[in-house]
Amino acid sequence: MTANDQRTTDLNKVLNRRRIVNLTGLAILNLLISLWMGQQAYNWMPPQASAESVLVDKLFSFMTTVGTFIFLGVIGTLFYSILFQRAAKYDDTDGPPIEGNVKLEVIWTALPILLVIWIGTVSYQTYDQMSILGDIAPKAMETVQTVPLPVEPKKMVATGVEKPAEAAPIEVRSRQWSWEFRYLQQGISSTELHLPVDQRARFKLISEDVLHGFYVPAFRVKQDIVPGKAIDFSLTPIREGRYRLRDSEYSGTYFAANQTNVVVESAEAYEQWLTTVAATEPTAAENVAQAEFNKSQETSARRGWPTIKPAPAPIVNYTSSEKDSHE
Amino acid sequence: MSNATLEPLRPNQPPSNPSPEPGTPENWRTFFSFSTDHKVIGIQYIVTAFIFFLFGGLLAMVMRGELITPESDLVNRTVYNGLFTMHGTIMLFMWTFPMLNGLANYLVPLQIGARDMAFPRLNAAAFWMVPVFGVILITSFFVPGGPSQSGWWAYPPVSLQNPTGNLINGQSLWLLAVALSGVSSIMGAVNIVTTIFRMRAPGMGWFKMPAFCWTVLSAQMIQLIGLPALTAGAVMLLLDLTVGTSFFNPELGGDPVLYQHFFWFYSHPAVYVIILPIFGVFSEVFPVYARKPLFGYKVVAISSLLITGLSLIVWVHHMFASGTPGWMRMLFMITTMTISVPTGIKVFAWVATIWGGKIRLTSGMLFGLGALFAFLFAGITGVMLASAPFDIHVNNTYFVVGHFHYVINGAVVMGFYAAIYHWFPKMTGKMYYEGLGKLHFALTFLGINLIYLPMHPMGLMGMPRRVASYDPEFAFWNVLASLGGFLLGVSTLPFLLNMLSSWTQGKPAGDNPWNAIGIEWLVSSPPPHENFEEIPVVVSPPYGYGSDEPLVSNNPAGKPIAEAMSSSEMEGAIA
Numbered sequence: 001m002t003a004n005d006q007r008t009t010d011l012n013k014v015l016n017r018r019r020i021v022n023l024t025g026l027a028i029l030n031l032l033i034s035l036w037m038g039q040q041a042y043n044w045m046p047p048q049a050s051a052e053s054v055l056v057d058k059l060f061s062f063m064t065t066v067g068t069f070i071f072l073g074v075i076g077t078l079f080y081s082i083l084f085q086r087a088a089k090y091d092d093t094d095g096p097p098i099e100g101n102v103k104l105e106v107i108w109t110a111l112p113i114l115l116v117i118w119i120g121t122v123s124y125q126t127y128d129q130m131s132i133l134g135d136i137a138p139k140a141m142e143t144v145q146t147v148p149l150p151v152e153p154k155k156m157v158a159t160g161v162e163k164p165a166e167a168a169p170i171e172v173r174s175r176q177w178s179w180e181f182r183y184l185q186q187g188i189s190s191t192e193l194h195l196p197v198d199q200r201a202r203f204k205l206i207s208e209d210v211l212h213g214f215y216v217p218a219f220r221v222k223q224d225i226v227p228g229k230a231i232d233f234s235l236t237p238i239r240e241g242r243y244r245l246r247d248s249e250y251s252g253t254y255f256a257a258n259q260t261n262v263v264v265e266s267a268e269a270y271e272q273w274l275t276t277v278a279a280t281e282p283t284a285a286e287n288v289a290q291a292e293f294n295k296s297q298e299t300s301a302r303r304g305w306p307t308i309k310p311a312p313a314p315i316v317n318y319t320s321s322e323k324d325s326h327e
Numbered sequence: 328m329s330n331a332t333l334e335p336l337r338p339n340q341p342p343s344n345p346s347p348e349p350g351t352p353e354n355w356r357t358f359f360s361f362s363t364d365h366k367v368i369g370i371q372y373i374v375t376a377f378i379f380f381l382f383g384g385l386l387a388m389v390m391r392g393e394l395i396t397p398e399s400d401l402v403n404r405t406v407y408n409g410l411f412t413m414h415g416t417i418m419l420f421m422w423t424f425p426m427l428n429g430l431a432n433y434l435v436p437l438q439i440g441a442r443d444m445a446f447p448r449l450n451a452a453a454f455w456m457v458p459v460f461g462v463i464l465i466t467s468f469f470v471p472g473g474p475s476q477s478g479w480w481a482y483p484p485v486s487l488q489n490p491t492g493n494l495i496n497g498q499s500l501w502l503l504a505v506a507l508s509g510v511s512s513i514m515g516a517v518n519i520v521t522t523i524f525r526m527r528a529p530g531m532g533w534f535k536m537p538a539f540c541w542t543v544l545s546a547q548m549i550q551l552i553g554l555p556a557l558t559a560g561a562v563m564l565l566l567d568l569t570v571g572t573s574f575f576n577p578e579l580g581g582d583p584v585l586y587q588h589f590f591w592f593y594s595h596p597a598v599y600v601i602i603l604p605i606f607g608v609f610s611e612v613f614p615v616y617a618r619k620p621l622f623g624y625k626v627v628a629i630s631s632l633l634i635t636g637l638s639l640i641v642w643v644h645h646m647f648a649s650g651t652p653g654w655m656r657m658l659f660m661i662t663t664m665t666i667s668v669p670t671g672i673k674v675f676a677w678v679a680t681i682w683g684g685k686i687r688l689t690s691g692m693l694f695g696l697g698a699l700f701a702f703l704f705a706g707i708t709g710v711m712l713a714s715a716p717f718d719i720h721v722n723n724t725y726f727v728v729g730h731f732h733y734v735i736n737g738a739v740v741m742g743f744y745a746a747i748y749h750w751f752p753k754m755t756g757k758m759y760y761e762g763l764g765k766l767h768f769a770l771t772f773l774g775i776n777l778i779y780l781p782m783h784p785m786g787l788m789g790m791p792r793r794v795a796s797y798d799p800e801f802a803f804w805n806v807l808a809s810l811g812g813f814l815l816g817v818s819t820l821p822f823l824l825n826m827l828s829s830w831t832q833g834k835p836a837g838d839n840p841w842n843a844i845g846i847e848w849l850v851s852s853p854p855p856h857e858n859f860e861e862i863p864v865v866v867s868p869p870y871g872y873g874s875d876e877p878l879v880s881n882n883p884a885g886k887p888i889a890e891a892m893s894s895s896e897m898e899g900a901i902a
Contacts, residue, residue: 044787056720063714067707074703077678078696087618087685092842095619095684097873104679105623105672112671116664116710123714124657130716133653210484211583213648213723217789220720226584226650227484228577244798248648248723248791250478252485253404256794296403304403305473306490326798 030072038065047327049218049243049264051236052130056220059126063119132221134232169202169232173314174212174225176251177258177289180314188277191285192320193245193262195237196270205231208311213248216262218327224249237264242326253307254289261326277318286321287313361455363447364856368454369433370754373747375457376425380740383417384816386410391778391812394805399796407795408476409468409497415479416464416501419597420508423739425457427604428515430746431543433754435519437847438537440528440865440883442857445521449514456511460504467500475501478793480590481561483575483583487568494569502565509558516550519543528846530865530880534625537845537869542607545631546600549638553593553600560589584650591642599638602702602734603631605742606673609695612745613677615843616692617684620870622676630669637666647715648722656715663713670706674699689841690764694745697772701737705730708783723793726786732779736815741771744822751826752840756852757833763825770818777811838884844871850884860885 041064045057170193171182182189195201205214207225214233215222218241223233247258265273289310296304357367358374390410393401402410432450436443444450467474472491475481475498489496523544527536563574564586573579575586614621621627643651643659677699686692708730712718721727744767751759781804786792790801797805839848846863847854863883867876 044784046787046789056716059714060711060717060720063711063717067711071703071707074674074678075700078681078699081617081678081681081684081686082688082696085682085684085686087687091685093618093685094873095617097620097871098622098679098683099620099870100623100626101679105626105676108675109668109672112668116661116667119710119714120661120664123660123716126714126716127653127657127660132719210488211482213791215723215789215791217720222648222719222722224649226577228582229650231650244789246789246791250480250482250485250723250793252488253408253476255408256399256404256791256796259798292404304405305409305476306471307405308488308490 026076027073030069030076033072034065034068037068038062040064045220046218047239047241047243049216049237049239049241050220051238052132053218053220054238055126055129059122062122066115066119130221132233132235133223134234167199167202169204171204171206172214172225172233173206173208174214174247174251174258175208175311175314176210176308177247177254177310178285178287178314179245179247179258179260180285180316183274186274186278188274188318189282189314189316190277190318190320191260191314191316192318192324193260194270194273195262195264196267197237197240197264199267200234200236202232202234205233210251211249212251212258213246215246215248216243217246218243219262222248237262240264240266242324244326254292254310257288257292261320261324273318280317282315282317283319284313285316285319288322361451363443363451365432365436365444365447365450366754366854366858368450369429369431371454372425372429372432372457375454375461376422376429379417379421379461380426381819383414383422384819386414386417388812388816390414391809393795394797395809397797397799397802397805402795404795405473405476408478408793409474411793412475412478412501413464413468416475416505418735419479419601420505421457421461421464423601423735424508424512425454426743427546427601428453428512428519430604430608430743431519431547432515434750434847435522435540435543436526437753437850437854437858438540438845439523439526439531440846440859440863440879441522441526442859442862444518445526446518450518453511453514453518456507456514460507460511463500463507464504467497467504470495470497470500472496480587480594481564482590483564483567483581483586484577486564487576489568499565499568502561502568506558506561506565509554509561512550513554513558516547516554519547520551528863528865528879534628535865535868536628537607538610538621538624538627538631539604539607541628542603542605542610542631545635546603548635549596549600549603552639553596556589557593557597560586560593563589584646587646587649588642591645592639595642595645596638598731598734599634601739603634605698605702605739606631608742608746608749609673609677609699611845612691612695612749613680614870614872615749615841616687616689616695617681618687618872619680619684620872622679623672624868624870627673627676630672633669634666637662637669641666644713644715644718647718660713660715664710667706667710667713674703674706689748690759690761690768691745691748691841693765693768694741694748694771697768697775698738698741698745701733701741701775705733705737708733720789721786723791724786725782725790725792728792729779729782729786732782733775737775737779741775744768744771747826749841750847751829752836753847753852753854755830755833756836757829758836758840759825759829759833763821767818767821767825770814770821774811774815774818778808778815779811781805781807781811844878845869846879846883849879859883 038061041061042057048054048057168185171184173180173182179191180189181193205223205225207227209227212225213222214225219235221235223231225231241264243262245260245262247255251258290313293310358371362368393407471493477486477498486498489498523540566572567574567576573581575581575583577583610621610627641659641663643655644663647656712727712730748759748764785801785804788801790797836852838852850858861881861883863879864881865878866880867878871878
């Protein structure tokens with residue numbers, strides 16, 4: 001009897017040890033797959049064209065790793081049950097009456113709490129480093145003409161290159177449905193946003209009618225533009241190229257067409273552009289909303305429902321085209 | 328079926344209710360009447376909501392048709408904008424909420440051992456408001472200017488722009504319908520909360536109540552707290568639109584961001600109003616088909632209430648990219664992430680319930696598992712979205728659209744199907760066709776992943792939501808999503824076929840075809856009017872699988888006591 005008992009305990013020990021080894025092996029496998037997914041996550045994003053994008057992608061990769069680990073762990077367990085723990089065809093008895101397990105429940109309450117603290121801390125640090133947003137506390141309604149004193153320069157992003165003198169903010173004007181960028185120092189305007197690479201770019205976001213959203217996916221930043229407020233916004237481009245700028249807050253009929261391009265270029269090319277454009281006479285820009293609206297007024301067939309009339313195409317020194325290529 | 332001819336038990340039964348068996352097809356006319364029977368109202372809710380679901384789905388398929396190519400070519404842009412506005416509105420206010428109210432109406436009194444809801448007439452009135460505001464909403468397609476085109480958020484100032492200048496326009500009708508829907512939901516919530524507090528059977532303490540009732544209670548309490556904010560916001564917006572007040576109009580000094588707070592103070596918790604009862608369905612379905620008790624039942628029950636509490640302090644995460652200061656973004660990031668703790672507890676508990684069980688993959692179980700899969704995925708992308716710096720990139724992109732459709736269409740709609748397959752035999756007394764059910768599951772699961780998974784890469788690449796046209800680089804993923812959308816449309820056909828033919832010609836199901844433990848399975852299928860001949864006396868907690876403890880000490884259906892007490896294996900044979 002005792003010998004038998006002894007043998008059973010020994011067998012149990014061996015089985016237990018084997019189970020622990022197996023589980024550890026599976027956990028390591030899961031971890032490896034999760035780390036690989038975390039690396040893949042970088043490829044799902046647009047090009048990294050700003051200092052902020054580097055930070056956001058790193059955060060996303062981290063969260064993808066953690067998320068994959070949890071997802072595979074839970075789904076793997078479920079699949080094992082579904083595959084190997086099915087009731088036999090005529091077996092209508094019940095399973096073991098296990099109603100709970102305090103140790104297990106404490107673990108799976110504590111684990112998410114720790115994870116949340118971890119992800120929360122990383123996110124907080126990332127946001128702090130980005131520091132894209134100026135003081136947004138409700139101010140007196142700033143009229144469009146008043147350009148307030150430059151706010152105290154925010155902490156620079158690590159990868160951003162310090163610039164001795166803060167450039168004046170570029171005024172971003174959003175309308176139904178066009179974008180206009182005003183370089184107040186140079187007294188020029190454009191429907192394409194030009195920025196020098198590796199310098200902190202500062203914006204004053206203004207809407208002339210409804211809510212719009214300033215969104216450049218390659219920069220990973222976005223800010224709603226609220227009519228009646230001028231919002232200080234900043235970012236640091238780090239990669240030359242032409243990227244898409246999209247309206248990200250639904251703004252009515254031609255919302256989808258309310259996009260333009262951002263050109264990030266070397267400091268010399270940027271200065272060159274400013275001087276060339278300053279010498280150009282302002283003309284009416286190409287405008288998709290206007291063109292479509294006019295066409296819909298002419299042909300009655302596919303007019304759809306009445307719409308707000310688009311604002312007139314902006315009169316600017318430099319006008320971009322929808323046909324321009326972008327990354 | 329011994330109860331089929333039971334006489335009404337109470338003398339004050341209204342004469343307008345001749346049907347002792349509201350579920351049987353012979354009595355289908357009952358469903359068009361002002362019935363006060365909670366089971367009739369429950370089915371009325373579900374069927375009405377499902378019709379709107381098909382309509383909202385049709386709108387979505389037109390949208391996917393437009394989005395299969397980058398250009399705006401299938402419909403005019405104004406039409407597209409009207410389509411997504413109405414799609415969102417119908418799916419939330421005309422399908423999800425009424426559908427869940429239907430499940431709660433049908434199941435809660437049966438599960439707590441009550442003869443009906445606390446206020447049967449209020450119940451009927453709340454239901455009959457659904458077709459009323461449904462008609463108002465649909466009518467807005469035909470007024471000059473068309474339906475609302477400002478999205479289901481109706482953010483001002485876009486929602487205040489009224490191109491036709493008419494007083495009666497799509498937007499004002501929309502606001503009227505939403506306000507009425509709010510009133511109807513508040514009426515329903517008062518009723519359900521009262522019923523659960525006051526009408527539980529003797530012996531049913533809080534921790535003997537089924538998990539579904541816990542989740543319904545938690546969800547309906549959110550309705551009571553949050554809906555007044557939305558309704559107030561909607562009324563203020565209506566005043567801005569019609570009589571020119573300036574609550575939200577910046578041109579006159581109003582604050583459009585204030586509206587966003589009103590809107591999300593309710594509309595985020597609303598997501599929990601939607602998902603909590605589905606959590607309840609999981610907790611009911613998994614133990615039955617795994618033949619094991621719900622793992623950690625008490626903790627699962629309590630975490631529903633925790634979710635209720637937390638859901639009320641997270642709304643600003645919808646406004647991370649809006650006009651909110653940094654401290655607000657950080658604060659609400661933390662509160663939002665915290666919600667994953669009680670939710671995580673539930674997910675782990677379901678997995679542990681299934682683990683080591685004797686699993687039967689019926690259609691109900693398959694849909695339950697599919698819904699859990701979708702919810703887990705959505706939960707993980709949800710924690711990502713809670714992280715403000717990441718959210719600032721994907722906010723208002725298709726990543727969010729993919730995320731919440733995994734919740735609503737993945738978890739909630741598949742959870743609804745799980746509930747329907749599970750309780751269809753109880754509701755109708757008929758058994759559905761398992762083969763069609765499995766086909767339905769395969770098509771739905773495939774369709775959902777094919778349409779919503781590609782939305783995540785689209786969003787990461789930077790495709791905004793609500794666009795009628797997009798840059799060509801997004802075309803590949805959009806084609807996949809559109810194909811998934813059409814597949815999802817097709818997937819409803821086997822379901823409809825199954826339900827209609829089973830209801831009229833299905834085999835009798837018996838009182839307890841799943842051998843499940845629960846008061847609703849102790850009465851006949853469909854249950855008689857007023858449910859119980861004798862109010863059950865509850866002596867055990869729910870989910871006593873694997874142990875032989877009786878659930879009740881008496882005989883609620885008027886059958887021999889041995890039959891009611893033992894698990895009801897023989898009842899199929901009797902039926």
